[in-house]
Amino acid sequence: TKMSVREVYWGLVPDMTGTFMLSKLVRPDIARELTYTARVFSGTEAAELGLVTRLSDTPYDDAMALATEIAALSPGAVRGSKAMFNALDHDGAAEAFANERRVIGEQIGSANQKESVVASFEKRAPVFADV
Numbered sequence: 001t002k003m004s005v006r007e008v009y010w011g012l013v014p015d016m017t018g019t020f021m022l023s024k025l026v027r028p029d030i031a032r033e034l035t036y037t038a039r040v041f042s043g044t045e046a047a048e049l050g051l052v053t054r055l056s057d058t059p060y061d062d063a064m065a066l067a068t069e070i071a072a073l074s075p076g077a078v079r080g081s082k083a084m085f086n087a088l089d090h091d092g093a094a095e096a097f098a099n100e101r102r103v104i105g106e107q108i109g110s111a112n113q114k115e116s117v118v119a120s121f122e123k124r125a126p127v128f129a130d131v
Contacts, residue, residue: 001043003051009038024089025051074112075130080104 005022007014014022014035022031026049034041046052056062070078080103087099107113112128119126 001046002040003043003046004038004040005034006038008035025049072125074107074110074116074126074128076110076112077107077116080107 005014005018007018013019019031019035022035025031026034030049041049043052043055047055054062084099084103087095112126115126115128
Protein backbone atom coordinates (compact mmCIF):
# COMPACT_ATOMS: atom_id res chain seq x y z
CA THR A 1 0.00 0.00 0.00
CA LYS A 2 1.11 3.53 -0.75
CA MET A 3 -0.46 6.48 1.02
CA SER A 4 -0.23 10.25 0.82
CA VAL A 5 -1.92 13.42 1.94
CA ARG A 6 -1.79 14.54 -1.67
CA GLU A 7 -3.75 17.79 -1.92
CA VAL A 8 -0.76 20.15 -1.58
CA TYR A 9 0.91 18.34 -4.48
CA TRP A 10 -2.04 19.48 -6.61
CA GLY A 11 -1.96 23.03 -5.23
CA LEU A 12 -4.87 22.49 -2.87
CA VAL A 13 -5.37 21.98 0.84
CA PRO A 14 -6.84 18.88 2.49
CA ASP A 15 -10.61 18.92 2.56
CA MET A 16 -13.36 16.85 4.17
CA THR A 17 -11.85 17.63 7.61
CA GLY A 18 -8.56 16.09 6.47
CA THR A 19 -6.29 18.24 8.64
CA PHE A 20 -8.61 17.92 11.63
CA MET A 21 -8.83 14.13 11.44
CA LEU A 22 -5.12 13.66 10.64
CA SER A 23 -4.22 15.77 13.67
CA LYS A 24 -6.23 13.35 15.83
CA LEU A 25 -4.32 10.35 14.47
CA VAL A 26 -0.70 11.49 14.62
CA ARG A 27 1.44 14.07 16.40
CA PRO A 28 1.05 17.63 15.08
CA ASP A 29 4.56 17.70 13.57
CA ILE A 30 3.89 14.49 11.64
CA ALA A 31 0.50 15.73 10.42
CA ARG A 32 2.13 18.92 9.18
CA GLU A 33 5.06 17.14 7.52
CA LEU A 34 2.80 14.70 5.69
CA THR A 35 0.50 17.51 4.59
CA TYR A 36 3.16 20.06 3.60
CA THR A 37 5.30 17.58 1.64
CA ALA A 38 2.55 15.43 0.07
CA ARG A 39 5.10 12.63 0.11
CA VAL A 40 4.07 9.06 -0.61
CA PHE A 41 4.70 6.62 2.25
CA SER A 42 4.30 2.89 2.72
CA GLY A 43 1.70 0.91 4.61
CA THR A 44 4.46 -0.12 7.00
CA GLU A 45 5.22 3.51 7.82
CA ALA A 46 1.49 4.20 8.11
CA ALA A 47 1.29 1.46 10.76
CA GLU A 48 4.30 2.89 12.59
CA LEU A 49 2.61 6.32 12.59
CA GLY A 50 -0.67 4.90 13.84
CA LEU A 51 -2.60 5.66 10.64
CA VAL A 52 -3.67 2.06 10.05
CA THR A 53 -4.92 -0.51 12.50
CA ARG A 54 -2.80 -3.39 11.30
CA LEU A 55 -0.93 -4.79 8.34
CA SER A 56 -2.01 -8.00 6.65
CA ASP A 57 -1.04 -10.29 3.82
CA THR A 58 -4.69 -11.45 3.73
CA PRO A 59 -6.70 -8.26 4.37
CA TYR A 60 -10.07 -9.62 3.27
CA ASP A 61 -9.80 -12.71 5.46
CA ASP A 62 -8.56 -10.67 8.41
CA ALA A 63 -11.31 -8.08 7.96
CA MET A 64 -13.97 -10.80 7.85
CA ALA A 65 -12.53 -12.42 10.99
CA LEU A 66 -12.66 -9.07 12.79
CA ALA A 67 -16.23 -8.43 11.59
CA THR A 68 -17.25 -11.89 12.79
CA GLU A 69 -15.66 -11.23 16.19
CA ILE A 70 -17.50 -7.91 16.55
CA ALA A 71 -20.79 -9.38 15.28
CA ALA A 72 -20.64 -12.02 18.04
CA LEU A 73 -20.91 -9.33 20.72
CA SER A 74 -23.97 -7.50 22.03
CA PRO A 75 -25.36 -5.34 19.20
CA GLY A 76 -26.48 -2.57 21.56
CA ALA A 77 -23.09 -2.42 23.27
CA VAL A 78 -21.27 -2.26 19.93
CA ARG A 79 -23.62 0.44 18.58
CA GLY A 80 -23.36 2.41 21.84
CA SER A 81 -19.55 2.24 21.79
CA LYS A 82 -19.49 3.33 18.15
CA ALA A 83 -21.75 6.29 18.92
CA MET A 84 -19.49 7.35 21.80
CA PHE A 85 -16.37 7.24 19.60
CA ASN A 86 -18.16 9.17 16.86
CA ALA A 87 -19.20 11.86 19.37
CA LEU A 88 -15.57 12.43 20.38
CA ASP A 89 -15.12 14.37 17.14
CA HIS A 90 -17.20 17.21 18.57
CA ASP A 91 -17.59 16.56 22.31
CA GLY A 92 -15.24 17.50 25.11
CA ALA A 93 -14.41 15.30 28.10
CA ALA A 94 -17.52 16.30 30.08
CA GLU A 95 -19.83 15.47 27.18
CA ALA A 96 -17.98 12.20 26.54
CA PHE A 97 -18.33 11.21 30.20
CA ALA A 98 -22.05 12.07 30.20
CA ASN A 99 -22.50 10.13 26.96
CA GLU A 100 -20.75 7.09 28.47
CA ARG A 101 -23.02 7.22 31.52
CA ARG A 102 -26.10 7.47 29.29
CA VAL A 103 -25.11 4.54 27.06
CA ILE A 104 -24.07 2.38 30.03
CA GLY A 105 -27.45 3.15 31.63
CA GLU A 106 -29.17 1.97 28.45
CA GLN A 107 -27.15 -1.25 28.30
CA ILE A 108 -26.82 -2.37 31.91
CA GLY A 109 -29.49 -4.90 32.77
CA SER A 110 -30.66 -5.19 29.15
CA ALA A 111 -31.37 -8.66 27.78
CA ASN A 112 -28.23 -8.60 25.63
CA GLN A 113 -26.02 -7.38 28.46
CA LYS A 114 -27.32 -10.14 30.71
CA GLU A 115 -26.78 -12.67 27.91
CA SER A 116 -23.15 -11.50 27.62
CA VAL A 117 -22.54 -12.28 31.28
CA VAL A 118 -24.49 -15.56 31.40
CA ALA A 119 -22.87 -16.90 28.22
CA SER A 120 -19.44 -16.05 29.61
CA PHE A 121 -20.12 -17.91 32.86
CA GLU A 122 -21.62 -20.84 30.94
CA LYS A 123 -18.61 -20.86 28.58
CA ARG A 124 -20.76 -20.72 25.44
CA ALA A 125 -21.28 -18.32 22.55
CA PRO A 126 -23.88 -15.69 23.38
CA VAL A 127 -27.17 -15.54 21.48
CA PHE A 128 -28.28 -11.93 21.14
CA ALA A 129 -31.57 -10.36 20.16
CA ASP A 130 -30.95 -7.47 17.76
CA VAL A 131 -33.18 -4.86 19.33
